[in-house]
Amino acid sequence: MVETPLVGLDRNTKERLMFFMDLMMFFIVAVSMFFLVLNAYNAGRFFGIGSMGCAQQSLFYVAGSTVFLSVSMTWIFIRFFKRRTIIRR
Numbered sequence: 517m518v519e520t521p522l523v524g525l526d527r528n529t530k531e532r533l534m535f536f537m538d539l540m541m542f543f544i545v546a547v548s549m550f551f552l553v554l555n556a557y558n559a560g561r562f563f564g565i566g567s568m569g570c571a572q573q574s575l576f577y578v579a580g581s582t583v584f585l586s587v588s589m590t591w592i593f594i595r596f597f598k599r600r601t602i603i604r605r
Contacts, residue, residue, distance in 0.1 A: 538595060544588040552581040 525533070559574035 541588045541591045544584060548581045548585040
């Protein structure tokens with residue numbers, strides 16, 4: 517497995533940088549989950565009222581939150597399993 521080195525950074529700095537990237541991804545997961553639940557609730561509420569335009573807009577917001585959630589969760593799982601295989605060696 518070939519890693520592309522970050523030019524001019526030692527190993528500790530790279531690990532610290534990746535740690536902060538992981539923290540940002542966990543923050544994005546938390547915010548995306550909040551907006552996913554909020555927009556899904558609003559879509560159901562607007563659908564119950566009969567406002568189809570607002571319900572559809574809320575469902576588009578749900579789709580946007582799902583995209584951010586899936587990308588950040590993919591990052592977290594890849595980092596987790598990559599770190600796990602490195603530890604097993």
